[in-house]
Amino acid sequence: xxxxxxxxxxxxxxxxxxxxxxxxASDASPLRHDWESGEVLALLTSPxxxxxxxxxxxxxxxxxxxxxxxxxxLSIKTGACPEDCKYCPQSAHYAKETGLEREALLDVxxxxxxxxxxxxxxxxxxxxxxxWREVKDGAAFDSVLAMVKGVRALDMEACVTxxxxxxxxxxxxxxxxxxxxxxxxxxxxxxxxxxxxxxxYQDRLNTLARVRHAGIEVxxxxxxxxxxxxxxxxxxxxxxxxxxxxxxxxxxxxLVAVPGTPLEDQPPVDPLDLVRMVAAARIMMPLARVRLSAxxxxxxxxxxxxxxxxxxxxxxxxxxxxxxxxxxxxDDLALIEDAGLRVQPAKV
Ligand code: SF4
Numbered sequence: 001x002x003x004x005x006x007x008x009x010x011x012x013x014x015x016x017x018x019x020x021x022x023x024x025a026s027d028a029s030p031l032r033h034d035w036e037s038g039e040v041l042a043l044l045t046s047p048x049x050x051x052x053x054x055x056x057x058x059x060x061x062x063x064x065x066x067x068x069x070x071x072x073x074l075s076i077k078t079g080a081c082p083e084d085c086k087y088c089p090q091s092a093h094y095a096k097e098t099g100l101e102r103e104a105l106l107d108v109x110x111x112x113x114x115x116x117x118x119x120x121x122x123x124x125x126x127x128x129x130x131x132w133r134e135v136k137d138g139a140a141f142d143s144v145l146a147m148v149k150g151v152r153a154l155d156m157e158a159c160v161t162x163x164x165x166x167x168x169x170x171x172x173x174x175x176x177x178x179x180x181x182x183x184x185x186x187x188x189x190x191x192x193x194x195x196x197x198x199x200x201y202q203d204r205l206n207t208l209a210r211v212r213h214a215g216i217e218v219x220x221x222x223x224x225x226x227x228x229x230x231x232x233x234x235x236x237x238x239x240x241x242x243x244x245x246x247x248x249x250x251x252x253x254x255l256v257a258v259p260g261t262p263l264e265d266q267p268p269v270d271p272l273d274l275v276r277m278v279a280a281a282r283i284m285m286p287l288a289r290v291r292l293s294a295x296x297x298x299x300x301x302x303x304x305x306x307x308x309x310x311x312x313x314x315x316x317x318x319x320x321x322x323x324x325x326x327x328x329x330x331d332d333l334a335l336i337e338d339a340g341l342r343v344q345p346a347k348v
Contacts, residue, residue: 033244035284040234040241043280048272052310055279059311062286068308068336069289069344070317071125071159072118076111076147077140078103081131083163083198085186086262087226087255090131097260105130105140112150121329123317124346125157127182127219133198134164141169145176152177155346159219159249164199164207170214180217180249183207188235191228208243217248221293224277225255225269233277241284250288252277252312254295269295271303275310282311289314297327305339 043051080092080102089098115126128147135141144160151158160173161182173181186192189201211218220243222236240247254269274295281290291314292307299307304315317332336343 031246031286032284033242033246035238035241037231037234037238040238040280040284041231043283044230044234044237044276048276051276051279051283052306055282055311056309058283058286059313063313066341067313067344068341069125069291069314070121070123070332071127071157071291071314072115072121072123072318073127073129073316074106074111074114074118074318075103075131076128076144077105077130077132079131082133083196085196087195087223087258089258089261091261094261098258099260105143108143108146108150111147112154115151115154115156118318119154119156119346121317122333122343122346123156124344125159125179125314126151126154127159127161127316129161129182130163132163135162135166135169137169141172145172148173148176148178152179161219164203165210167210167213170210170216174214174216178216180219181211182219182249182251183211184221184223184251184253185236185239186222187226187228188232189239190235191226191232195226212245218243219249219251220247221249221251221253221281221291223253223255223294224273225257225266225295226263227266233273237277237280237284240281246285246288248288249291249314250281250285251291251293251316252281253293254298256294256297268298271299271306274299275303275306278307278312279310291316301335301338304335308339308341 079090079095079100081090082092084091084093089100111128118126144162148158148160157179158177159180159182160178183204185204187195192201208218208220220240224233240250252274254274255263255266257264257266278290290312292312293316296304296315315332316326317329318326
């Protein structure tokens with residue numbers, strides 16, 4: 001697929017932007033960074049099919065091919081994280097209840113073998129997650145830099161999520177060729193304290209600013225189903241869309257209620273709420289890759305297709321998502337084909 005130019009603004013096919021040749025682009029809409037929470041709430045609560053229609057129109061104007069990027073995610077260092085994110089089985093705070101064992105950082109060669117296997121299976125993006133509060137300079141970070149270089153040498157996009165980092169560390173990741181840095185805002189500024197107490201929302205925003213300043217793409221999204229209100233969901237989307245530039249990648253997760261975590265008893269999310277989040281994200285951040293992330297295993301095929309229709313254009317692909325199970329790869333490929341979409345091809 002033609003990736004739209006990062007700095008392009010009107011979404012009308014000018015400025016290097018692609019639109020579906022089967023459907024001429026209509027009026028230009030500027031990329032906006034001034035969303036009011038009331039507007040976002042109105043979007044999220046509008047009649048579902050109107051919302052999907054609107055998102056679909058934006059998607060077809062801004063994305064030239066009906067393609068879906070397959071991204072694989074590997075936990076390169078599991079467990080014993082000092083943060084207390086209430087949804088996360090990797091937090092040391094809940095280790096006794098979850099029973100999740102701490103694992104050392106994986107070897108570079110093992111990680112690259114996984115990346116090659118993911119590429120062979122069709123993934124074009126390889127994401128690596130370490131359960132750290134922050135990056136510390138030293139041998140472990142040097143290994144991560146080598147992993148990034150190795151993944152890029154496979155002609156795959158490389159994304160890492162390593163917690164907070166300094167400007168100098170962001171610069172070293174950029175030099176290693178990192179495509180994107182994942183750092184999710186998770187939820188609204190108002191609800192954040194209910195979920196995480198060991199770092200602030202502003203810490204998150206500061207890290208995102210450092211990533212952006214280093215010239216690395218931003219991957220930033222959130223989770224629904226943690227007990228937040230629809231207003232919180234609107235505020236999360238508002239915060240994301242008012243970043244300038246928008247995140248290039250927006251993962252939308254639904255809570256996987258892992259036994260032993262404080263959120264283990266949260267009721268499942270209505271899949272149509274996920275469709276609404278995807279559609280609103282597509283409308284507000286027209287050029288981003290909107291990614292169906294954790295929790296997809298609980299969705300029917302029909303719900304997943306509705307999300308793809310509403311503007312999602314990437315899925316996490318592979319047996320595992322960090323520490324939780326994910327959909328079968330064969331099922332995912334069949335789903336994409338049955339929806340009449342295509343997998344984003346690898347670079348030749
Ligand atoms: S920072 Fe990441 S790994 Fe650590 S507890 Fe939070 S979500 Fe889990």
